[in-house]
Amino acid sequence: MKEAEQAPIRALVVGAGAIGGFYGALLHGAGAEVSVVCRGEFDAVRERGYELASDRLGNRSFRPAQVLRSAGDYQGGAPDYLIVTLKVVEGLDRVALMRPAVGPHTVIVLIENGVEIEAEIAAAFPDNEVISALAFVQVSRTGPGRIRHFAFGDLNFGNYPSGVSERARRLAALLEAGGIRCPLTDKVAAARWQKALWNTVFNPISVLGGALDTAQILATAEGSAFVLEAMREVEAIAAATGHPLAPELAEQFIDATRKGPAYKTSMALDYENGRPMETEAIIGNVVRAAQREGVPAPRLASLYALLKMVERKSLPR
Amino acid sequence: MKEAEQAPIRALVVGAGAIGGFYGALLHGAGAEVSVVCRGEFDAVRERGYELASDRLGNRSFRPAQVLRSAGDYQGGAPDYLIVTLKVVEGLDRVALMRPAVGPHTVIVLIENGVEIEAEIAAAFPDNEVISALAFVQVSRTGPGRIRHFAFGDLNFGNYPSGVSERARRLAALLEAGGIRCPLTDKVAAARWQKALWNTVFNPISVLGGALDTAQILATAEGSAFVLEAMREVEAIAAATGHPLAPELAEQFIDATRKGPAYKTSMALDYENGRPMETEAIIGNVVRAAQREGVPAPRLASLYALLKMVERKSLPR
Numbered sequence: 001m002k003e004a005e006q007a008p009i010r011a012l013v014v015g016a017g018a019i020g021g022f023y024g025a026l027l028h029g030a031g032a033e034v035s036v037v038c039r040g041e042f043d044a045v046r047e048r049g050y051e052l053a054s055d056r057l058g059n060r061s062f063r064p065a066q067v068l069r070s071a072g073d074y075q076g077g078a079p080d081y082l083i084v085t086l087k088v089v090e091g092l093d094r095v096a097l098m099r100p101a102v103g104p105h106t107v108i109v110l111i112e113n114g115v116e117i118e119a120e121i122a123a124a125f126p127d128n129e130v131i132s133a134l135a136f137v138q139v140s141r142t143g144p145g146r147i148r149h150f151a152f153g154d155l156n157f158g159n160y161p162s163g164v165s166e167r168a169r170r171l172a173a174l175l176e177a178g179g180i181r182c183p184l185t186d187k188v189a190a191a192r193w194q195k196a197l198w199n200t201v202f203n204p205i206s207v208l209g210g211a212l213d214t215a216q217i218l219a220t221a222e223g224s225a226f227v228l229e230a231m232r233e234v235e236a237i238a239a240a241t242g243h244p245l246a247p248e249l250a251e252q253f254i255d256a257t258r259k260g261p262a263y264k265t266s267m268a269l270d271y272e273n274g275r276p277m278e279t280e281a282i283i284g285n286v287v288r289a290a291q292r293e294g295v296p297a298p299r300l301a302s303l304y305a306l307l308k309m310v311e312r313k314s315l316p317r
Numbered sequence: 318m319k320e321a322e323q324a325p326i327r328a329l330v331v332g333a334g335a336i337g338g339f340y341g342a343l344l345h346g347a348g349a350e351v352s353v354v355c356r357g358e359f360d361a362v363r364e365r366g367y368e369l370a371s372d373r374l375g376n377r378s379f380r381p382a383q384v385l386r387s388a389g390d391y392q393g394g395a396p397d398y399l400i401v402t403l404k405v406v407e408g409l410d411r412v413a414l415m416r417p418a419v420g421p422h423t424v425i426v427l428i429e430n431g432v433e434i435e436a437e438i439a440a441a442f443p444d445n446e447v448i449s450a451l452a453f454v455q456v457s458r459t460g461p462g463r464i465r466h467f468a469f470g471d472l473n474f475g476n477y478p479s480g481v482s483e484r485a486r487r488l489a490a491l492l493e494a495g496g497i498r499c500p501l502t503d504k505v506a507a508a509r510w511q512k513a514l515w516n517t518v519f520n521p522i523s524v525l526g527g528a529l530d531t532a533q534i535l536a537t538a539e540g541s542a543f544v545l546e547a548m549r550e551v552e553a554i555a556a557a558t559g560h561p562l563a564p565e566l567a568e569q570f571i572d573a574t575r576k577g578p579a580y581k582t583s584m585a586l587d588y589e590n591g592r593p594m595e596t597e598a599i600i601g602n603v604v605r606a607a608q609r610e611g612v613p614a615p616r617l618a619s620l621y622a623l624l625k626m627v628e629r630k631s632l633p634r
């Protein structure tokens with residue numbers, strides 16, 4: 001007689017593009033039952049699943065347990081983890097896309113860019129555990145269901161608004177079994193502000209300069225000085241929201257960026273490819289936090305105002 | 318026996334593009350002997366002269382007395398007026414281009430954009446009278462030696478650093494005989510700051526937003542608010558340099574711009590056409606004045622830093 005098996009952990013990835021497919025593949029590799037909601041590439045993914053090409057993790061392919069057009073089609077009860085890898089852009093109602101699959105015990109895992117992106121979700125699902133996660137990974141979609149992993153992969157997370165639950169640890173253990181590191185933090189909002197120190201400044205500048213890469217942004221003393229001044233504004237806002245950053249961090253970020261390979265930010269790539277940019281998550285929320293806290297942030301406000309003009313011009317309405 | 322004729326006033330236009338050709342045609346129409354230094358369109362202008370198409374002033378054509386590749390080729394003694402309509406851009410040595418034709422009695426007339434663009438010229442020619450002039454005109458080049466005049470035409474000027482000389486009045490009389498109005502001012506630097514209130518803000522924004530027109534810049538409440546905030550910085554700098562502006566001017570400018578037809582700034586047109594932009598004259602000098610006077614101008618500094626990045630990326634080196 002067969003021994004009783006522990007039921008596998010069930011994860012549903014909502015918004016399964018490059019990031020969602022990547023972490024889905026890792027969870028699958030660690031034995032989870034992974035399903036996906038993917039609208040754009042539904043047919044290809046249902047037919048062939050995902051193929052992940054990675055020098056560091058090896059090439060992997062996996063077929064999701066369920067490939068769905070909508071979270072409402074998910075079968076077999078609510079998932080243990082609802083992994084949300086949607087872009088945070090205007091006009092995309094994350095709550096509506098998630099709601100049909102959120103059960104009473106579902107942990108909601110937000111792997112998304114930006115600051116202060118969790119409150120809306122926590123308010124919509126007040127009884128659910130919310131994990132807020134920061135992906136440090138370079139992946140891109142190379143075709144339908146095809147993902148190329150270039151570098152990194154770590155997922156840094158903790159519960160929102162703070163703490164690290166047992167179920168967060170279990171998720172970390174799974175992902176680490178899948179091949180990456182998951183540093184846990186009981187202050188995930190502070191971690192988001194730390195990442196925002198870079199993102200809030202480099203992303204908008206890269207777009208406004210005409211899809212510049214990091215080397216072009218830092219090419220002159222004036223450019224580097226402007227980056228640092230704008231970062232000081234992010235620092236002041238983070239501190240006012242109760243998440244002070246180490247004062248040396250800004251210069252360390254600039255230095256590391258200068259020494260690293262030149263690359264284009266996610267926002268510059270979205271801009272070049274005519275895709276919606278995560279303007280609100282990446283800088284709008286930061287500027288609003290500044291206003292709320294009464295912190296002057298004229299450089300960030302300038303970047304935001306200009307970006308809204310670019311967005312209005314370049315995107316179809 | 319023929320009566321003694323007064324010798325005509327001799328004017329040499331250096332940098333005879335649309336603006337230079339336009340004012341040259343007016344001076345010619347008023348009886349001045351007008352010569353031009355034009356390098357790009359030398360052959361066409363030597364052969365056929367200028368044709369000015371204007372609904373308001375009528376179509377006019379004129380053949381310059383001398384068409385030159387260099388001011389050093391000017392014959393017959395130094396001109397009475399050296400009309401400088403060069404763009405103020407890095408790498409263009411205005412002094413060197415003017416010097417060969419500047420005689421001891423030559424009045425130098427700068428019809429150029431920007432603020433604080435006269436000091437370099439006054440320092441190079443300390444014994445010459447310098448007139449600083451602001452053109453309120455919409456003209457464009459439609460072909461070699463062909464200029465279309467769309468609207469306005471007034472030339473507002475006075476002596477640099479201040480005052481209105483007899484020779485300034487004589488020039489105004491000539492140009493007014495040619496068909497436009499020339500309001501004279503004994504505070505031309507203040508007039509430049511007044512014009513800068515609009516130029517310093519709308520020009521850079523139009524480029525950074527992706528070659529926006531004025532309507533696109535002012536399309537949202539946030540965009541208009543940003544324009545106003547940036548204008549307040551120009552105001553503070555102008556006041557610190559001793560040229561306070563009327564506080565209602567900024568809102569009047571925005572209002573007039575909103576009510577007028579949508580159009581693209583000169584800087585946006587330069588940007589779209591891959592031509593050098595007048596970044597330093599239009600905003601660099603304003604930001605430097607702010608630094609010199611200790612006036613905070615973070616929005617203008619942001620615009621300037623971004624513009625320098627755009628410039629570096631978009632222009633060949």
